[in-house]
Amino acid sequence: MTQPAAKSKRQTRRRRARGSLVLIASLFIVSATIRFGEGVGLAFAAAGKDAPEAKTCVPDEDGMALLRAVQERERKVTEREGALADRRQSLDIVEKRVQDRLAALVAAEKELANTVTFADKAAEQDVQRLVTVYEAMKPKEAAPLFEAMSPDFAAGFLGRMRPESAAAIMASLNPDFAYSISAIVAGRNARAPTN
Structure with a gap:
């Protein structure tokens, strides 16, 4: 056999082998599609028969009582926070008044100290004059x-x-x-x- 004839035989065999592989792969794909289609259909059919009816959510009494208790507690905490904020504001006002009065008291004390010092100096001068007069x-x-x-x-x-x-x-x-x-x-x- 010549070389070109041998080459041609090999190519023919390869084509046949490829064709066989393609045919087998196609059969697998068709089989899988059929099975998958049947399974989905059966699943939908079973779901329609066995599916439970939709239930409405009804809260139980214990849960509602707990919810009401939490809401009441939240209301009380909010009221207490408001009362504390009011009290803090009142305390701030009182503290400001006390500081103002304390500052006024300190100023009055300084003024009084100055007055006493002035009066003491004046009294000392008066006494010293009298001492000078008595000595004379x-x-x-x-x-x-x-x-x-x-x-x-x-x-x-x-x-x-x-x-x-x-x-x-x-x-x-x-x-x-x-x-x-x-x-x-x-x-x-x-x-x-x-x-």
């Missing part, structure tokens, strides 16, 4: 004025005077009155700590 007076003229004062008050003036002026006035005083003034002046620092 003759001891015999000043003595009756001091005897008219209470011993505490007189001791205050004499304690501020120069020692020479105070001594001259004390010498002109009644001895009992001079003694009481001396006791007051000496006792002022008796209770002061020594250490």
Whole structure:
């Protein structure tokens, strides 16, 4: 055999083998389609016969009671939140008023402290002027004025005077009155700590 004739025989065999394969594959596909079609039809037929009737959803009493309880609880929580918000707002208003009043009180306290300081300075200046006046007076003229004062008050003036002026006035005083003034002046620092 020649080469071209051998080639031709091989090609013929291959064509036949391909044709056989195509035929077998086609038969498989047709069989599967028939079976699938029958199964679907049977399934639809069975579904139509055995399918349960559609039921309407009816809630049970326990579920409804639970739902009502949850809704009531939610309503109460909402009311409580509203009440707390109102109370917080009221507290904020009160806190603002308290802060305003406290600021006013602090301002008034500062003003009062300034007034007291001014009054103390003025009183100190007045007392210092009187001390200067009493020191300038003759001891015999000043003595009756001091005897008219209470011993505490007189001791205050004499304690501020120069020692020479105070001594001259004390010498002109009644001895009992001079003694009481001396006791007051000496006792002022008796209770002061020594250490």
